Amino acid sequence: MNFELTEERQMLQDTLRRFLSDRYTTETRNKILDSESGMSAEIWEQLAELGVIGALFTEDQGGFGGMGFDIAVVFEELGRAGVVEPFLDGALLCGRILAEAGDTDRVEEIIGGGLQLALAHGEPTSRYDLNRVQTTAKGNVINGRKAVVMNAEAADVMIVSSRTSGEVGEKDGITLFAVEKGAKGVTMQGYPLMSGGRAAEVTLDDVEGTVIGEEGKGYALLESANAAATVAQCAETLGAMHTAANLTKEYLMTRKQFGRPIGTFQALAHRMSDLLIEMEQATSAVTRAAGYLEADAKMRDMNIHAAKNLMGRAGRLVSEEAIQMHGGIAMTQEYELAHIAKRITMSDHRFGDTDHHLEKFIALSAA
Amino acid sequence: MNFELTEERQMLQDTLRRFLSDRYTTETRNKILDSESGMSAEIWEQLAELGVIGALFTEDQGGFGGMGFDIAVVFEELGRAGVVEPFLDGALLCGRILAEAGDTDRVEEIIGGGLQLALAHGEPTSRYDLNRVQTTAKGNVINGRKAVVMNAEAADVMIVSSRTSGEVGEKDGITLFAVEKGAKGVTMQGYPLMSGGRAAEVTLDDVEGTVIGEEGKGYALLESANAAATVAQCAETLGAMHTAANLTKEYLMTRKQFGRPIGTFQALAHRMSDLLIEMEQATSAVTRAAGYLEADAKMRDMNIHAAKNLMGRAGRLVSEEAIQMHGGIAMTQEYELAHIAKRITMSDHRFGDTDHHLEKFIALSAA
């Protein structure tokens, strides 16, 4: 047992932190947020060059990492800087699916930064259930509706889950298809997202795709990629929480009221210390989720559910307390914390919320 | 709509508060707690004379009150003083059952203070479910085991619930019996209680009783008496919370540390104010539960479940914060708060706890 980062990961962390604090300033990000595409192709390329994407894949898959701790290191740094480029969905989530399905060509392109992807899986009534697929496919022809598809408009290839057999809610019978950009029968209603980036409602009307992996066996691919993505989401949120906590500490010691820094008022000081304690807890939860990503399924899932539940609670505490302790300034869009708080809060709406993971944890813990 | 106490209730409140603050001192109570019977026959008589029991019954039943607000006024005062004499179980709960069953003679005796009663209803595996009765009766002969029967040893008459038909868990088929003190076949393992008073495990081995009310229709009597008793329990807890809050306020302004009253330290001041806010909420919850005791069953039960749930949460907050803000002194048995905090906490174990009532509330609120 040990808690030291390997030298390689330490280097990656340092490099990323330096690059992002130099280049991904609030002003840069606000311009990106206001842009039509909601992302910067330049930043994407530069980060890909720095190895952000390569770190998410194993050497076998063409990368140089791919373990839980690699994912955690990368996304914690992206989270710290409030990066809105869709590395989580476009690179990690979709890349993992393709890598496990053995599509090495596309994975290579992803690692090089030259391919944008989107996963069209969730549907208007599936909420956080991974197994509820009503979109159907006969042969290679897909019909259905997908909800809040992240990065859909920018994607060169969209991975679409469809039911090729079985009942809604069954794990068997879900097939993944690759649908190329501009494919006939795809319509999108795109919109920006609260925490940055864009997504779309996607309607599939007799759309042709090509099968990824084995027919009817898509669930296993989704589940495994989803586990990695949830670890990434937790790490990203942790990074954002660090920024929120640091901004708050700084503010409390700078801002004066009634003649003294407001951080010396005992009520705020004690609340700040509760917040810092939960930051330690969050760090541990992410460490565990990352560290057990390669463990057996039960150990992996127990720790992922625990982490996502804890991050939901700790994240809410940190973002709400950070705003409250700042006061009015935190309510303005131009202040750094506004974006960070939105990243933290909205992360509870991805890959299952606090309650969703609590229930899953209970089921596993009782088993 | 109005929130003024009637003149009669105001008088009763004043009288009780004066009597108890003069006569039911911490020393008096500690003597009672250490006594073998765990109660004072003298106090019982004196309070009965002051009308404490009469106020719990309507004029038809031989009393001069009997409404939710009468119950609330009486028990809030008993709670303030941390009275351990079993007025709730012995007088109100059992008295209501007998009164509704039309047993005016016994009710008269109760009001006069001359009759001690006990309800032997709960069983080792029934927890807070009112309908789970496994004790059986054939004809008048009862067999079974009853758990934590309050006031069992002192009772002149014990009301015993038994199943005379139906399955465990059915409401129909529960019959109430009166069993006289010293009846053959009754054995008791008595013990003191954490919050004062005594109870016993009661085993019934071919015990003869006489039917109260109608055979098989005991549940309705239990339910109605239970509603009134829950209101009483909430009011009692509210009274105890007032005492805890007052002791804490006083202590915070008396006790000095680092040269100033600890109540002027902002962290404690803010926590104290949260506590006072919850006291207002608790007062409202009890007001509603009392005010709707005579309403239709759904309105009554919604408000009782809401109140008991809220009292469980607010009570925990108040007792834990009162102890924490006092520090060490609150950990000693001889300090007033110790007993009061135990009364508050243990009230969550009577007539259903916080979660029990939350579930019941959810069921009604969805209906």
Next chain:
Amino acid sequence: MDLNYTDEELAFRDEVRAFFDEKLDKDLANKVRLGTGLSKDDMEGWHATLNAQGWLVPNWPAEFGGTEWNAVQRHIFDEESARYHAPRTVPFGFSMLAPVLHKFGSREQNDYWLPRMLDGTDWWCQGYSEPGAGSDLASLKTKAVREGDHYIVNGQKTWTTLGQHANMIFCLVRTDSTVKQQEGISFLLIDMDTPGVEVRPIILLDGTHEVNEVWFTDVKVPVENLVGEENKGWTYAKYLLTHERTNIAGVGYSQAGIATVKRIAKSEMSGGKPLMQNPHFAARVAQVEIDLMAMATTNLRIISRAADGAAPGIEASMLKVKGTIIRQEINDLARRAVGVYAMPFASEMVEGSNEPLPDPHDAGPLAAHYFNNRKLSIFGGSNEIQRGIIAKVSMGG
């Protein structure tokens, strides 16, 4: 004690309901229900409707147009108002400036300004907060220097709600810098069309333009626009802060909010069943519903004790704290309820739009409301300030 409405109270409620049934435009109510934002016209239109009914300013003295409703009647009106999704009246003139004028203004000021509020001639906003002052109101720096029959005002106000719609602002200004902080403050009415007044928007974290900065550069204000005495403005401001707090608990808004959460959770599916049947979500809803039931009664208990239907000092602070906690919790439940559909966001969603929202619940702006309503515990005297007041008064420390 009696928790039930009397026959008279029930009759009054019927009257209120009949009014809403007849006079409240359905589209307007729908905008309120969805929280998609109201235009200036929407708000002015609703003020005119209420004024025609004589119900625009219930809390004013009868001679100026008040209704003389008692505490229960006010409560009934507020409750029905929320239930019907009627817009809230803009409080700065009606509930904040007017009471100060009634109590401390001259007869002329009352006669001149009050009718203009009623008929919509003036839209008032509030100039209290300043950058860097926050809850420490007495440290304000905006200066007014007397020159002949005018004051010359220089300085800056911030967090001025709906200042972009206003033509008038009431301000706390410093008229004497030589005395203790709270003693040199005056209460001034300023025409925003005067040269030197500039309004700059502040965009809130949910993308809405709701508050503003107001800058004053050598603004000339006639001395007859001074309310009460010079350097006594702090007294008037405090009166306002501790007295005129009707509907501070926001019970009706919370009740409407819970109804929305339940509506969504009955159609949103989770694990193949309506979310409302999920015990964990149901428990969250039930807890806040129970708290709200109690707070509704706390609110009634408190305001029924006060002759004017407004909560007095410490009780107002309690209602403010608990009221905001409950409202914010409901906002949190709403964003939870819609699941992945909390994510889509465009500022049109909260600023009025005819575009169909992408989600199945018509609930696009719910996450935005969650963020926007973090302000409830910050503005208008933060919850920390309120807790300080409660502790100080109740412990006499």
Next chain:
Amino acid sequence: MDLNYTDEELAFRDEVRAFFDEKLDKDLANKVRLGTGLSKDDMEGWHATLNAQGWLVPNWPAEFGGTEWNAVQRHIFDEESARYHAPRTVPFGFSMLAPVLHKFGSREQNDYWLPRMLDGTDWWCQGYSEPGAGSDLASLKTKAVREGDHYIVNGQKTWTTLGQHANMIFCLVRTDSTVKQQEGISFLLIDMDTPGVEVRPIILLDGTHEVNEVWFTDVKVPVENLVGEENKGWTYAKYLLTHERTNIAGVGYSQAGIATVKRIAKSEMSGGKPLMQNPHFAARVAQVEIDLMAMATTNLRIISRAADGAAPGIEASMLKVKGTIIRQEINDLARRAVGVYAMPFASEMVEGSNEPLPDPHDAGPLAAHYFNNRKLSIFGGSNEIQRGIIAKVSMGG
């Protein structure tokens, strides 16, 4: 990073388990499991068993009997200790006085006192707190006046845990009243059999006799019982408060506590089903279990950074606060779990008894433990004091 035990660590764990399997008396473990209270003999017996194994004082320097375990080994020992329901060693001598002697005591003091701790000759207790001083330790009033080769001690200590069993007490005493509060304090070892020492019991709210008052009236203490220098006692006390905090998070106790709660909730019935299947109760258990999993890792992360296996200042404060919150929450769950059977109470239940408990869970003293463990957040530096330390250090204020 690697969260798994190495082969060496697994082998060590096997060794620890073998020891507990062989040497831990089943009745003793059962008393610990049920929390029915241990006698002085029980505790001394367990100390002797550990001493025979050489594991009584892991944190001491090797020359005096320490084991030189690393942080992970200590953690493994603590974890297994709790899992086997082994008694906790009484910390006052082994973990509190001894480190001060190692660091500041004379060679003679170490040579004399340490072996007597190991073989059980001396039972130490702690004389820090005084009535009215609480967490403001530096305001202490107990005086020691030098007269020849003795100090004459007068004053009173309180909250002295297990003082009724002790024959020795280490005390903070005031040796100079003319200087600033913290500067005139000395660290003195006092034989409790000396004339003038009186121990009076304090009964805690759960009826147990665990803490005491200790009174000193003209007590003669030889000067060689002064540790370190006169008037430097505050430094030694602070060293103790900020350094020797092993197992401060109480992870093992919480893990054992959750196991108890689950065991009960699997047999306790609610609505005809095991309580553990009730979603609301299950949610409470799961939340605290999740928090505890994280805290176990927080604990390991922190202590593995520290060379001596003890948490440093601010981290110790964090572990203390979160650790007590979790333990108290588990105590609360336990009292909830047993339902009506939380009510029966006789002090025999917590002080050792052969009477069968009335309830079906063998869990009589659970409510008593809930009340008793309110002390966790009060004694040993209250959680408020810890929060103050965390804020001050982390914000540099």
